[in-house]
Amino acid sequence: xxxxxxxxxxxxxxxxxxxxxxxxxLQTKFGAENVIASDIRESEDVxxxxxxxxxLDVLDSERMESIIRDNNINEVYHLAAxxxxxxxxxPQLCWTINxxxxxxxxxxxxxxxxRIFAPSSIAVFGADVGKIAKQDSPLNPxxxxxxxxxxxxxxxxxxxxxxxxxxxxxxxxxxxxxxxxPGGGTTDYAVEIFYKAVASENYSCFVNRQTRxxxxxxxxxxxxxxxLMDAPSESLSVRGGYNLPxxxxxxxxxxxxxxxxxxxxxxxxxxDHRQEYADSWPDETDGTLAKQEWGFNLEYDLDSMCDVMIQxxxx
Ligand SMILES: NC(=O)c1ccc[n+]([C@@H]2O[C@H](COP(=O)([O-])OP(=O)(O)OC[C@H]3O[C@@H](n4cnc5c(N)ncnc54)[C@H](O)[C@@H]3O)[C@@H](O)[C@H]2O)c1
Numbered sequence: 001x002x003x004x005x006x007x008x009x010x011x012x013x014x015x016x017x018x019x020x021x022x023x024x025x026l027q028t029k030f031g032a033e034n035v036i037a038s039d040i041r042e043s044e045d046v047x048x049x050x051x052x053x054x055x056l057d058v059l060d061s062e063r064m065e066s067i068i069r070d071n072n073i074n075e076v077y078h079l080a081a082x083x084x085x086x087x088x089x090x091p092q093l094c095w096t097i098n099x100x101x102x103x104x105x106x107x108x109x110x111x112x113x114x115r116i117f118a119p120s121s122i123a124v125f126g127a128d129v130g131k132i133a134k135q136d137s138p139l140n141p142x143x144x145x146x147x148x149x150x151x152x153x154x155x156x157x158x159x160x161x162x163x164x165x166x167x168x169x170x171x172x173x174x175x176x177x178x179x180x181x182p183g184g185g186t187t188d189y190a191v192e193i194f195y196k197a198v199a200s201e202n203y204s205c206f207v208n209r210q211t212r213x214x215x216x217x218x219x220x221x222x223x224x225x226x227x228l229m230d231a232p233s234e235s236l237s238v239r240g241g242y243n244l245p246x247x248x249x250x251x252x253x254x255x256x257x258x259x260x261x262x263x264x265x266x267x268x269x270x271x272d273h274r275q276e277y278a279d280s281w282p283d284e285t286d287g288t289l290a291k292q293e294w295g296f297n298l299e300y301d302l303d304s305m306c307d308v309m310i311q312x313x314x315x
Pocket of ligand 1: 015016041056078082083119120122171172183184187
Protein backbone atom coordinates (compact mmCIF):
# COMPACT_ATOMS: atom_id res chain seq x y z
CA UNK A 1 0.00 0.00 0.00
CA UNK A 2 1.55 3.30 -0.99
CA UNK A 3 0.96 7.02 -0.57
CA UNK A 4 -1.86 6.89 -3.11
CA UNK A 5 -5.47 7.38 -2.21
CA UNK A 6 -6.29 3.69 -1.79
CA UNK A 7 -6.37 3.69 1.98
CA UNK A 8 -9.58 2.77 3.75
CA UNK A 9 -9.14 3.65 7.37
CA UNK A 10 -10.80 2.80 10.68
CA UNK A 11 -9.91 4.75 13.84
CA UNK A 12 -10.86 3.25 17.23
CA UNK A 13 -11.19 5.57 20.23
CA UNK A 14 -11.54 8.38 17.69
CA UNK A 15 -13.37 10.83 19.95
CA UNK A 16 -10.41 11.23 22.30
CA UNK A 17 -7.63 13.80 22.52
CA UNK A 18 -5.52 12.29 19.74
CA UNK A 19 -8.33 10.75 17.72
CA UNK A 20 -10.14 13.97 16.87
CA UNK A 21 -6.93 15.52 15.54
CA UNK A 22 -5.76 12.42 13.73
CA UNK A 23 -9.21 12.12 12.16
CA UNK A 24 -8.88 15.63 10.69
CA UNK A 25 -5.39 14.90 9.37
CA LEU A 26 -6.35 11.55 7.82
CA GLN A 27 -9.49 13.02 6.22
CA THR A 28 -7.41 15.81 4.69
CA LYS A 29 -4.78 13.41 3.43
CA PHE A 30 -6.91 10.51 2.19
CA GLY A 31 -10.40 11.98 1.75
CA ALA A 32 -13.26 12.04 4.29
CA GLU A 33 -15.01 9.19 2.49
CA ASN A 34 -12.06 6.89 3.23
CA VAL A 35 -11.95 7.40 7.00
CA ILE A 36 -14.35 5.89 9.56
CA ALA A 37 -14.20 7.17 13.12
CA SER A 38 -15.39 4.81 15.86
CA ASP A 39 -15.67 5.04 19.64
CA ILE A 40 -17.66 3.50 22.46
CA ARG A 41 -19.83 6.61 22.69
CA GLU A 42 -23.32 6.88 21.18
CA SER A 43 -23.53 8.12 17.62
CA GLU A 44 -26.03 10.84 18.65
CA ASP A 45 -23.08 12.53 20.39
CA VAL A 46 -21.39 13.06 17.04
CA UNK A 47 -24.25 13.20 14.53
CA UNK A 48 -23.81 15.86 11.85
CA UNK A 49 -20.14 16.26 12.71
CA UNK A 50 -18.89 15.94 9.16
CA UNK A 51 -17.31 12.51 9.47
CA UNK A 52 -18.36 8.88 9.10
CA UNK A 53 -19.00 7.38 12.53
CA UNK A 54 -19.65 3.90 13.91
CA UNK A 55 -20.26 3.11 17.53
CA LEU A 56 -17.71 0.40 18.39
CA ASP A 57 -16.61 -1.04 21.71
CA VAL A 58 -13.19 -2.54 20.94
CA LEU A 59 -14.04 -5.48 23.21
CA ASP A 60 -16.77 -6.43 20.70
CA SER A 61 -14.69 -8.35 18.20
CA GLU A 62 -17.66 -9.42 16.06
CA ARG A 63 -18.79 -5.86 15.45
CA MET A 64 -15.20 -4.78 14.79
CA GLU A 65 -14.93 -7.57 12.22
CA SER A 66 -18.13 -6.60 10.44
CA ILE A 67 -17.07 -2.93 10.17
CA ILE A 68 -13.64 -3.96 8.84
CA ARG A 69 -15.04 -6.53 6.40
CA ASP A 70 -17.99 -4.46 5.14
CA ASN A 71 -15.82 -1.40 4.48
CA ASN A 72 -12.74 -3.20 3.13
CA ILE A 73 -10.63 -1.51 5.78
CA ASN A 74 -6.90 -1.79 5.09
CA GLU A 75 -5.53 0.40 7.88
CA VAL A 76 -6.58 0.65 11.56
CA TYR A 77 -5.44 3.38 13.95
CA HIS A 78 -6.12 1.74 17.29
CA LEU A 79 -6.43 4.55 19.85
CA ALA A 80 -9.06 3.16 22.25
CA ALA A 81 -7.48 2.78 25.68
CA UNK A 82 -7.68 3.73 29.33
CA UNK A 83 -4.89 6.14 30.24
CA UNK A 84 -2.61 6.23 33.28
CA UNK A 85 -4.58 8.13 35.92
CA UNK A 86 -7.90 6.48 35.00
CA UNK A 87 -6.22 3.10 34.68
CA UNK A 88 -4.77 3.26 38.20
CA UNK A 89 -8.29 3.72 39.57
CA UNK A 90 -9.44 0.55 37.83
CA PRO A 91 -6.44 -1.62 36.92
CA GLN A 92 -8.50 -4.62 35.83
CA LEU A 93 -10.57 -2.59 33.38
CA CYS A 94 -7.38 -0.93 32.13
CA TRP A 95 -5.88 -4.35 31.39
CA THR A 96 -9.06 -5.59 29.73
CA ILE A 97 -9.60 -2.61 27.44
CA ASN A 98 -5.95 -2.08 26.56
CA UNK A 99 -4.99 -5.73 26.05
CA UNK A 100 -8.17 -7.44 24.83
CA UNK A 101 -8.91 -4.49 22.56
CA UNK A 102 -5.45 -4.74 20.99
CA UNK A 103 -5.70 -8.53 20.74
CA UNK A 104 -8.99 -8.20 18.83
CA UNK A 105 -7.38 -5.83 16.34
CA UNK A 106 -4.29 -8.05 15.95
CA UNK A 107 -6.30 -11.23 15.39
CA UNK A 108 -8.44 -9.53 12.75
CA UNK A 109 -5.27 -8.16 11.08
CA UNK A 110 -4.03 -11.74 10.79
CA UNK A 111 -7.23 -12.64 8.96
CA UNK A 112 -7.83 -9.52 6.85
CA UNK A 113 -4.20 -8.37 6.35
CA UNK A 114 -4.71 -4.72 7.25
CA ARG A 115 -2.00 -2.50 8.71
CA ILE A 116 -2.16 -1.24 12.29
CA PHE A 117 -1.00 1.85 14.11
CA ALA A 118 -1.07 1.20 17.88
CA PRO A 119 0.48 3.86 20.13
CA SER A 120 2.70 3.10 23.06
CA SER A 121 3.76 5.68 25.66
CA ILE A 122 6.63 6.98 27.76
CA ALA A 123 4.76 5.17 30.57
CA VAL A 124 6.60 1.99 29.45
CA PHE A 125 9.58 3.31 31.42
CA GLY A 126 9.94 3.05 35.19
CA ALA A 127 12.01 4.62 37.94
CA ASP A 128 15.16 2.71 36.86
CA VAL A 129 15.24 4.48 33.48
CA GLY A 130 17.31 7.46 34.60
CA LYS A 131 16.88 10.96 33.20
CA ILE A 132 17.07 10.15 29.49
CA ALA A 133 15.06 7.26 28.10
CA LYS A 134 16.83 5.54 25.20
CA GLN A 135 15.13 3.28 22.72
CA ASP A 136 16.52 0.21 24.47
CA SER A 137 16.32 1.42 28.09
CA PRO A 138 14.80 -1.07 30.56
CA LEU A 139 11.01 -1.25 30.59
CA ASN A 140 9.88 -1.60 34.19
CA PRO A 141 6.71 0.48 34.46
CA UNK A 142 5.16 1.45 37.79
CA UNK A 143 1.54 1.69 36.57
CA UNK A 144 -0.96 -0.81 35.15
CA UNK A 145 -1.22 1.51 32.14
CA UNK A 146 2.54 1.21 31.58
CA UNK A 147 2.34 -2.57 31.99
CA UNK A 148 -0.30 -2.75 29.25
CA UNK A 149 1.88 -0.61 26.98
CA UNK A 150 4.94 -2.86 27.49
CA UNK A 151 2.80 -5.95 26.86
CA UNK A 152 1.31 -4.22 23.80
CA UNK A 153 4.81 -3.58 22.41
CA UNK A 154 5.68 -7.25 22.91
CA UNK A 155 2.46 -8.32 21.19
CA UNK A 156 3.28 -6.04 18.26
CA UNK A 157 6.72 -7.65 17.92
CA UNK A 158 5.23 -11.12 18.18
CA UNK A 159 2.41 -10.62 15.63
CA UNK A 160 4.86 -8.97 13.27
CA UNK A 161 7.54 -11.64 13.43
CA UNK A 162 5.35 -14.72 13.88
CA UNK A 163 2.34 -13.74 11.74
CA UNK A 164 3.63 -11.02 9.40
CA UNK A 165 1.26 -8.32 10.70
CA UNK A 166 2.41 -4.84 9.63
CA UNK A 167 1.95 -3.04 12.95
CA UNK A 168 3.71 0.19 13.90
CA UNK A 169 3.87 2.17 17.12
CA UNK A 170 5.24 5.29 18.77
CA UNK A 171 6.00 5.97 22.41
CA UNK A 172 4.10 9.25 22.58
CA UNK A 173 5.25 11.66 25.27
CA UNK A 174 2.66 13.86 27.02
CA UNK A 175 0.66 15.52 24.26
CA UNK A 176 -0.37 19.15 24.45
CA UNK A 177 -3.36 20.23 22.40
CA UNK A 178 -6.41 22.47 22.53
CA UNK A 179 -9.20 20.85 20.47
CA UNK A 180 -10.21 18.12 22.94
CA UNK A 181 -9.45 17.95 26.67
CA PRO A 182 -7.09 15.09 27.57
CA GLY A 183 -8.60 11.89 28.87
CA GLY A 184 -7.17 11.09 32.32
CA GLY A 185 -3.41 10.97 31.85
CA THR A 186 -0.64 12.15 34.16
CA THR A 187 0.57 14.87 31.78
CA ASP A 188 -2.91 16.50 31.65
CA TYR A 189 -1.63 19.40 33.82
CA ALA A 190 0.35 20.71 30.85
CA VAL A 191 -2.94 21.18 28.97
CA GLU A 192 -5.21 22.24 31.84
CA ILE A 193 -2.84 25.09 32.74
CA PHE A 194 -3.47 26.76 29.36
CA TYR A 195 -7.26 26.57 29.74
CA LYS A 196 -7.02 28.31 33.11
CA ALA A 197 -4.50 30.91 31.95
CA VAL A 198 -6.60 31.89 28.94
CA ALA A 199 -9.75 32.06 31.11
CA SER A 200 -7.87 34.44 33.50
CA GLU A 201 -8.24 31.92 36.31
CA ASN A 202 -5.60 30.62 38.72
CA TYR A 203 -4.37 27.05 38.29
CA SER A 204 -3.62 24.48 40.94
CA CYS A 205 -1.09 22.14 39.34
CA PHE A 206 -1.19 18.51 40.53
CA VAL A 207 2.56 17.87 40.19
CA ASN A 208 5.38 19.77 41.89
CA ARG A 209 7.39 22.61 40.34
CA GLN A 210 10.43 20.48 39.53
CA THR A 211 8.51 17.81 37.62
CA ARG A 212 10.15 17.47 34.23
CA UNK A 213 8.52 15.20 31.67
CA UNK A 214 8.87 14.61 27.92
CA UNK A 215 6.15 16.52 26.06
CA UNK A 216 5.15 17.35 22.50
CA UNK A 217 2.71 19.65 20.74
CA UNK A 218 -0.08 17.62 19.11
CA UNK A 219 0.74 18.70 15.54
CA UNK A 220 4.18 17.12 15.90
CA UNK A 221 2.61 13.90 17.23
CA UNK A 222 0.21 13.75 14.27
CA UNK A 223 3.07 14.45 11.86
CA UNK A 224 5.08 11.62 13.45
CA UNK A 225 2.12 9.25 13.14
CA UNK A 226 1.55 9.97 9.44
CA UNK A 227 5.27 9.84 8.69
CA LEU A 228 5.68 6.47 10.43
CA MET A 229 2.71 5.02 8.55
CA ASP A 230 4.19 6.24 5.24
CA ALA A 231 7.64 4.74 5.88
CA PRO A 232 8.55 1.64 3.86
CA SER A 233 8.07 -1.44 6.02
CA GLU A 234 11.64 -2.65 5.41
CA SER A 235 13.10 0.59 6.84
CA LEU A 236 11.61 -0.06 10.28
CA SER A 237 13.60 -1.91 12.94
CA VAL A 238 11.03 -1.30 15.70
CA ARG A 239 7.39 -2.40 15.75
CA GLY A 240 6.14 -1.91 19.31
CA GLY A 241 7.07 1.71 19.85
CA TYR A 242 9.65 4.20 18.59
CA ASN A 243 10.97 6.75 21.06
CA LEU A 244 10.38 10.25 19.70
CA PRO A 245 12.46 13.36 20.26
CA UNK A 246 10.47 15.51 22.68
CA UNK A 247 10.34 18.85 24.46
CA UNK A 248 11.18 18.73 28.10
CA UNK A 249 10.46 21.40 30.67
CA UNK A 250 9.51 21.50 34.32
CA UNK A 251 5.99 22.39 35.40
CA UNK A 252 7.42 25.65 36.74
CA UNK A 253 9.20 26.49 33.48
CA UNK A 254 5.91 25.99 31.66
CA UNK A 255 4.18 28.30 34.15
CA UNK A 256 6.84 31.00 33.68
CA UNK A 257 6.68 30.76 29.90
CA UNK A 258 2.88 31.20 29.97
CA UNK A 259 3.25 34.11 32.42
CA UNK A 260 5.59 35.85 29.95
CA UNK A 261 2.67 35.83 27.52
CA UNK A 262 -0.20 36.28 30.00
CA UNK A 263 1.18 38.53 32.76
CA UNK A 264 -0.66 38.16 36.04
CA UNK A 265 -1.43 34.47 35.57
CA UNK A 266 -0.97 32.62 38.89
CA UNK A 267 -0.26 28.94 39.45
CA UNK A 268 0.22 27.02 42.69
CA UNK A 269 1.72 23.55 42.92
CA UNK A 270 -0.20 21.01 45.00
CA UNK A 271 0.99 17.50 44.09
CA ASP A 272 -1.52 14.64 44.37
CA HIS A 273 -1.26 10.89 43.72
CA ARG A 274 -0.24 11.53 40.10
CA GLN A 275 3.12 12.90 41.30
CA GLU A 276 4.18 9.31 41.90
CA TYR A 277 3.50 8.27 38.29
CA ALA A 278 5.28 11.38 36.99
CA ASP A 279 8.30 10.61 39.19
CA SER A 280 8.57 7.13 37.70
CA TRP A 281 8.92 8.50 34.15
CA PRO A 282 12.02 9.91 32.44
CA ASP A 283 12.81 13.63 32.01
CA GLU A 284 13.69 13.28 28.35
CA THR A 285 13.49 10.80 25.48
CA ASP A 286 16.19 10.04 22.96
CA GLY A 287 14.46 9.92 19.57
CA THR A 288 17.55 9.32 17.43
CA LEU A 289 16.18 6.15 15.82
CA ALA A 290 12.97 7.87 14.64
CA LYS A 291 15.16 10.53 12.99
CA GLN A 292 17.48 7.97 11.42
CA GLU A 293 14.93 5.46 10.15
CA TRP A 294 12.07 7.68 8.97
CA GLY A 295 13.36 11.22 9.23
CA PHE A 296 11.29 12.64 12.08
CA ASN A 297 12.08 16.09 13.50
CA LEU A 298 10.14 18.29 15.91
CA GLU A 299 8.71 21.53 14.57
CA TYR A 300 7.48 23.14 17.82
CA ASP A 301 9.58 24.24 20.79
CA LEU A 302 8.25 25.41 24.17
CA ASP A 303 7.87 29.01 23.01
CA SER A 304 6.04 28.34 19.74
CA MET A 305 3.88 25.70 21.40
CA CYS A 306 2.77 28.18 24.08
CA ASP A 307 2.00 30.78 21.40
CA VAL A 308 -0.21 28.46 19.39
CA MET A 309 -1.99 27.08 22.48
CA ILE A 310 -2.81 30.56 23.78
CA GLN A 311 -3.88 31.90 20.39
CA UNK A 312 -6.08 28.88 19.65
CA UNK A 313 -7.76 28.78 23.06
CA UNK A 314 -8.35 32.55 23.00
CA UNK A 315 -10.47 32.27 19.86
N1 LIG B 1 -2.66 11.84 25.06
C1 LIG B 1 -1.43 11.53 25.44
O1 LIG B 1 -0.72 12.38 25.99
C2 LIG B 1 -0.90 10.16 25.16
C3 LIG B 1 0.45 9.90 25.48
C4 LIG B 1 0.96 8.62 25.27
C5 LIG B 1 0.16 7.63 24.67
N2 LIG B 1 -1.14 7.91 24.36
C6 LIG B 1 -1.94 6.82 23.76
O2 LIG B 1 -2.65 7.27 22.62
C7 LIG B 1 -3.91 6.58 22.53
C8 LIG B 1 -5.05 7.60 22.48
O3 LIG B 1 -4.95 8.43 23.63
P1 LIG B 1 -5.87 9.71 23.86
O4 LIG B 1 -5.04 10.69 24.61
O5 LIG B 1 -6.54 10.13 22.61
O6 LIG B 1 -6.92 9.09 24.89
P2 LIG B 1 -8.38 9.62 25.27
O7 LIG B 1 -8.69 9.07 26.63
O8 LIG B 1 -8.49 11.07 25.04
O9 LIG B 1 -9.28 8.86 24.19
C9 LIG B 1 -9.49 7.48 24.23
C10 LIG B 1 -10.83 7.20 23.58
O10 LIG B 1 -11.08 5.79 23.69
C11 LIG B 1 -12.46 5.61 23.92
N3 LIG B 1 -12.68 4.32 24.54
C12 LIG B 1 -12.50 3.93 25.83
N4 LIG B 1 -12.85 2.65 25.98
C13 LIG B 1 -13.26 2.20 24.77
C14 LIG B 1 -13.73 0.95 24.28
N5 LIG B 1 -13.88 -0.12 25.09
N6 LIG B 1 -14.03 0.84 22.96
C15 LIG B 1 -13.90 1.91 22.14
N7 LIG B 1 -13.48 3.11 22.55
C16 LIG B 1 -13.15 3.26 23.84
C17 LIG B 1 -12.87 6.77 24.81
O11 LIG B 1 -14.28 7.03 24.70
C18 LIG B 1 -12.01 7.91 24.25
O12 LIG B 1 -12.72 8.68 23.29
C19 LIG B 1 -3.97 5.65 23.74
O13 LIG B 1 -3.49 4.38 23.37
C20 LIG B 1 -2.99 6.28 24.71
O14 LIG B 1 -2.46 5.32 25.58
C21 LIG B 1 -1.68 9.14 24.61
